[in-house]
Amino acid sequence: MKKIILVFSFLCLWALGATAAGVKQGSVKTLVDSCGFFPQMSPDGQWLLFSTTEGSNLVLKNLATGNQSIVSSTGYPGFDAIFGPDGKVYYVTQERKKNNLLYRTGHCYDPATGKDEIVLKPQHGQVQALHAASGVVINGERQVYTSAKQVGAYAYTRGATLYLVDATGVSRELRPVADSNGYLWASLSPDGTRVMFEAAAHGVVVCDLNGSVVAELGELLMPSWYNNDYIIAMSNAGNARLTGSRIWLIAVDGSLFKPITPKEERAVQPMTAGGKVVYAVQYGGEIKQLELDIQPATPASAVSGKGKVEKVRNVKSKKDVPRVFINPGHGGHDSDDRHIPTWVIAARDTIHYYESNSNLTKALALEEILHNKGYETALSRKTNKTEDDLDLFEIVTLAANSGADVFLSLHSNATGTENRVNFPLALYRGWDDRAVAEGSHELSDMIMHFAKLNELTVWSHKERSRGDWSFYPEWGYKVGLGVLRYNKLPGTLIEGSFHDYLPERERLLSDSYCWLDAWNYSLGLDEYFHNYSKFKNGVIAGVIRWEDILRQDDDMRLYGDDELKPLNGALLRLYTDRGVMVRAYTLDILDNGVFVFSNLPPMKYKIEVYYGNEDLYISTKVKAKKNVTVYKNFMMRKDMKPKKKKK
Ligand SMILES: [Zn+2]
Structure with a gap:
């Protein structure tokens, strides 16, 4: 219901503000024909950086000559690379090391010379390249790299905390929005007076430097500042992510809320540079550019220094603990939730089975079990409300932002037909014999091994651990499950059993049975992390x-x-x-x-x-x-x- 109300208010604002600003006619230009995602434009507009479909290649295109070159093709460098004000590319790669923990490395690539340099050694946990007021920060949980001694202030998110670091390096933790399971895409306004971020289950928020909310801009994703008064963002399509998204131009004072791409285009992943907006087109991966007839922000210039001015700073050192991102599938008792009212003879009552309930019961159980086993966890939702039925792109971005080692999406299955079957199924992104994210197939097999041993249920068929492109060939080339698209963590979506098989649904109504599923998944995780648990x-x-x-x-x-x-x-x-x-x-x-x-x-x-x-x-x-x-x-x-x- 909430989303519908928002749409109506947006339409009113659109009508009111239509004359305040607009898009130049005929200014849309295609920069890349296919398979390009997460575009970034250099501050001088000369270079376009983008990722291929699966984050495995980071590609640089010279917009003057049309020449393309690969910046990196190892360690999943794609999706979150950025340009610094110095025109250099900053990116992070990942590698599975001891006990299958993921270690992330910071890189700097200079398009002018083609030189690639490791600027931050491998470390466990979250590592991300960020824009600072006049430079770049590669921010890790253990060590932080800055592109110059003075890079100015910057903002970032970790879990549901917003971190503001001022020009002197002093960091503050803010929680401007309660009841959110994670913040994403934090950035300071060009004039440095406000910070914008997205809070899962809440929307895009602008606050002052003390964390007081000054504007709530609605359910949008990937916001970025166009100038101090306008922002660009993409639609939050909720669970309808597959059907459409647009790029929006929004005035922070609420006077304009306007789509700048057509609905049919399914535009995603916008960013702005020098007054231009670049974005990708869902599925095909065309990258397009358009210009707006409003004054862009003045680009920040890099602080120049003599000799080696960048620095690496230690934050803290602690034990490297496996970190699991858990996505309890669906949420909010909505239309995608596969509600089945169930007449239970012994209870003489209709019990309302929702897949989201048993998924959440399993997820909360898994969180507790893993904590008892010494793991770290992050969840995409902890309640079951309409607002926390997040956009699939938001879920996968929360997983990436959590610095986790693996991604698990918990579900149960249904044939949706009269046919009744019951078996556990785990799907990872890619082909059966070639998972996109290395480790996914192994993780999937290990969890299925323990799931199939469950003797409380009766299986009709053998367990399956498959690549989603092979499992759903009718969906077309490389489509696959939405929640695994743009995921580069070793990950799997687990359909624990079939809830439209009546005896299984009756078992899923038992919290103890859901707990047991979670416990069995933890045994698979223990094996994946090489018997990490000493439980x-x-x-x-x-x-x-x-x-x-x-x-x-x-x-x-x-x-x-x-x-x-x-x-x-x-x-x-x-x-x-x-x-x-x-x-x-x-x-x-x-x-x-x-x-x-x-x-x-x-x-x-x-x-x-x-x-x-x-x-x-x-x-x-x-x-x-x-x-x-x-x-x-x-x-x-x-x-x-x-x-x-x-x-
Ligand atoms: Zn499901």
Whole structure:
């Protein structure tokens, strides 16, 4: 609903401000014919820098001669490279090193001489090239490079914090927008008096240097200053990212809100230099340029110095810890959320299943599990509201900005047909035998290995770990999953199981079952990071079903033990082998029979199950193992022997 209101107010502003400024007719020019993204123009307008589709090549085009050359083709140099006011290219590459952690390196390339230089040694975590008032900063969590001794003030974002660094190097942390899971694209206005950034689930914000919000410009992405009064940004298309985006010209005082590209064009990734706006066209990757009839900002000039003036500054040193970016798929109970009202017999009620709910339950569980295992995490959402159903491009940019080592998008699947199947599926960007981001295939396989071992469910088919271009050949060349487009982290989208298979949906209604999925993914991550976790405890999990009662879903396709009715409401007690009761667990009444005992010190245990006023009883012995899921399914029979309840 919120988005619709915004659109109406934008239209009104457009009408009001239409005469204030405009676009020169016939000024649109195509600079690159295809496969060019994230364009950057040099301050003198002579050079165009862009990335090829997958961030694997950084290309420089001389706009006077039309000659193109490759700046770099190793370590995914694309997507976030910039020009300094000195006309040099500053970019960051990544490399998987010890234990599959990603280390990022800062580079400087001089178009005039063709010389490429490493200016910042490899370091773990976030490293990004930033514009400062009169120079460039390559900002890492451990070390920071500046292109001159004095580069002036600059701004950047890390998580949901805005950092403002003044001309003397003093840094301040600001949080102008609460309730956002991450800020992106921070920049100081040309006159240095205001800072603009985008807050996920909120929109583009301009604040003063104390963090007081002075303007809220709406749900837009990749904003940049055209001059002190106008900005350029691209549409935030929410989950409709595939259908359209435009470039907008916006007055910071609210007097103008005007699209400057046609709707059909699907324009993305704008930037401005010397009064020109350059942008890419979604899918095809044409790069275009247009000029506006308003006065551009005066470009900052590089501070010149004699000899070697740049410097590297240590920020802090801490242990390199694996960092996982988690995207709980969908959000907000919206139209893309695959809502399925489910009549649960035992509960005698309709339970509203939303994919976004089970995805978020898994994500929050995974966050906690990983913290307990000593990992660092970042999430694209922590609540389930319309606002946090982020644009897919925003999600992937948040992942890149988090400095993570891997990217996981958590989902469940549905055939969308009458056909009922159930298997785990993980998709990485690229072909089956050639993932775009190195490490993605390996990560995907490892997580699927632990997912398929889940004995609480009944799989109809083998697990799959595939490249999305091979899996969806009908989508066309290199289209693939939207949330993995422009991703260069080792990453995978996990469809844990099929929620339109009824018994599986009933399991997904159990938070314990979602927790178990998350735990199993953590085992895959432990393996990917070369047994990083020294977690000492284990998990015992299972499903309790009736051996002699069938489910009453006549017309429903059921696989294996799913033909048997699960137990509802039984009480479980967990004892050590010395007879000390350590846990109790009551099965829910949602027809899933799921139980999970987590965080158990490895030793022998006994599980006792009591059902219906203690009339039916069963027990079994089971041993918990370090950092492993031990599966223990039970069958209950109507003629089980009663046992007296222990005190
Ligand atoms: Zn999904």
